[in-house]
Amino acid sequence: MISEASLRDWMDKLGPRLIALSAGICRDRHQAEEIVQEAFVKLWRNPPDAGEIAYTSWLRRVVTNSSINALQRTRRPGALPEFSPDPAMRAPDRPEHEVDVQEDLQRVRAAMDRLDAPKRTILILRAFEQLSYEEIAEHLNIPLGTVMSRLNRARAALVDEMKREPERAEEAPRVFRFERYKPA
């Protein structure tokens, strides 16, 4: 049985990240919160036999599967919140950079919305959760080779979607400048 203090600690430690993971897959922030809450309830009622060492991967797997299931159930457009500037991407000496980054985030969000669930999931697991190929293979129960080929196709599809002309008139029709993110 998990104590209240321990449950609180795990929620503080993993909750925000799990919500971001779920929202990245199911594209609905409120649904993501419900999914993560449910995952913690499951953890409390039936914790993994391996103990606390397995909590992180167990929760991540439950949240991933529930998010995919939720997506297949509802298939409605995402309701994600407005972006708050990511400090990691700020460039203090270039104020215009932040505006550009906001536009790019909007664009990648629209592109992610258009990808199918397997591509979106594997991109999130690799880029956001920073799982290794072996961890992704184990997490999604697919071969390692499939991880590599699916990542290749997912990245190519994402770039194609980001290059697409915006569908809404209010979106600025500009060329996406990928080179901005090239590491120094």
Added chain:
Amino acid sequence: MKRSMDCTDIKVLLSGLIDDELGAETRHLAERHIAECRACRVLVDEAEAAHQLVASEAQATVEPGRLPEGFVGSVLSRTVYDEPRRRGQAGSWVNWLGWMAAAACLVLAVAIWALDRRPLTGRLAPGPAPVAKAPPPAAPNPGMIQTAVYNTTGRSWTFDGELPPDALALPGAGEADSHAAIEDDAGSTATRLAGAGRNAADSAAAMIPLESGAVTEDGARSDSPAAPPISRRDAETLDAAALLLEWLLAGDDDSFADIESIRRVAEYDGLPTRLAEARDRLAPADRPAVFAAESILWRIVHGPLSLDDVRDLRRTVSESDLAAKLEVMSGRRESAGAL
């Protein structure tokens, strides 16, 4: 001897390059090509930028390190704070079940006692049937029934009155038709053939159904000899094998680094065994290519291999266009269910 890479190699190795999963030699060759090829440089830059933006986009959906308001309270109210109530409910259920069981035992004991009190002759010889007045069981229309008598010998009820004509009608008439309709829908499978745009021999070897409805979940064979279904697991196995063979083609002739990486992946996935299993389920026309891939990967996994052996394997894969054949066979199937 392969000392350089082309744009196709870069596309195959793109994710490995970005995620730093390539051997040193392969990475060196890839970087040398990228330095000279503007198109590939753009390709890699785009993929790297997309990778970074995906992480930022996901992070931007939450305030870092802070849970939404009411989140903790909601979870605690369904777990820690709910436990006493859940235990209480469970306790009351146990109590209730206990009382029910005791009552049932009592009724049963009284019934047995009452039966045993009847005279022996009455139970063995057919005489005038004793009758008892009792309320009828659930009657469809109580207004039409005056009395009901239970015959303890014949174990049947006699009604003094008439039952309404629809009292014995079975509920749910017509459901059989709807089930039949559902089965018809599930039974029909649309298929399309892969291999368009390739040469005739490849297309013939790649007559694989691609629609999700044609792909069985458990690898069962189809009744149709023209387009046997391919299970999701087999499709993934073929896909993974195709990627490793492409990797083999793009690898360096003078180093075992790529072979070691391929060996690691093939061994981790158990690909030779999985290919052998998949081969048994595939159409006869597809089996030679799968057998060839299985043999090549088995040799890589189990070794030993010299550099000459590696070149021979690479030549075999290249001349038979093996990777492309497996790729077409796998159907490149990818759907939400694939997860």
